[in-house]
Amino acid sequence: MDTRGVESAAVRGRGVLEGAFALLETLRRYADGAGVTELARACGVPKGTVHRLLDQLVAVGAVERYDGRYRVGPRLYWLGQAWEPHPGLRAAARLPLHRLRAATGASVVLSVLCEDRAMTVASVPGEAEGIVQVRDGLSFGLDTAAGRALRGPLRPGAVLDREDVVAGVCCAALPVRSPDGRAVASPAGMIPAGRRLEPLVRAVAEAGAATARALAAGGSADGRRGAVPLSGTRVEPEPAQRAQWVTCRGERLTGPAERAGSGAKVT
Secondary structure, three states, X not given: OOOHHHHHHHHHHHHHHHHHHXXXXXXXXXXXOEOHHHXXXXXXXXXXHHHHHHHHHHHOOOEEEEOOEEEEOHHHHHHXXXXXXXXXXXXHHHHHHHHHHHHHOOEXXXXXXXXXXXXXXXXXXXXXXXXXXXXXXOEEOOOOHHHHHHHOOOOOOOEEEXXXXXXXXEEEEOOEEOOOOXXXXXXXXXXXXXXXXXXXXXXXXXXXXXXXXXXXXXXXXXXXXXXOXXXXXXXXXXXXXXXXXXXXXXXXXXXXXXXXHHOOOOO
16 A cells, blocks of 8 residues: 555645644734734745635634734633643642732742743732733743742742842742652742742742642642632641741741741741
8 A cells, every 4th residue: 555645644734733833822922913914924934824724723713813813712722721730730729829819919820840941820910910910821931939949949948039030029939749749830929029028938838738738639729529628727838848948148037837946036
């Protein structure tokens, strides 16, 4: 049997698929949509090819046409909701993240490693929104507090960023570990510079501990699917997640365990 025709069709199919994804990646950068000419120029692809791909993507709901412009369609959003960076992670973190936001006013994100970057898989806007906007799907470098927490902190406790990445914003992050000890995510809180970091560190540790407990129980943090109910109870961080001490620009922040033993006051 001559398979050359089949192989040639497979190669063409891969080329079309790669072209479609390249076009979608380009469309993602245009929140207000883009026209055919603009997309062809950005992709370096002939207008006829772009127009044909767009027609096919519109037909399956991956792209939508609006006032002669094109933008990412609802079907991609729907499909994306099926992706789980770790089984049950987003459900486990949902309530702890909202409690972290309510307790501190911080802008809150939950990030995971994605190749050589960190990606936000859940977010709650807060007081830092005017400086740093948070939303799901954003990726950023591993030099951030969340990125360093995902790589594995050099010392126990929280990883701090005191305006190291973005002027006017301070951040605290901790790794969330799966039952087998792997760092699977990092909750982080961002607050305007000038506010005390200690309350944020404590709240981030509690959110991380609640998420880890829900993951271990196989459910969400509100008690569904066997998770331990958290309503009306105080969540204490697991020993490995307690902010025992962290150093940031020469400043030492004590955690709950150390304060209980020494009575030290941190400002």
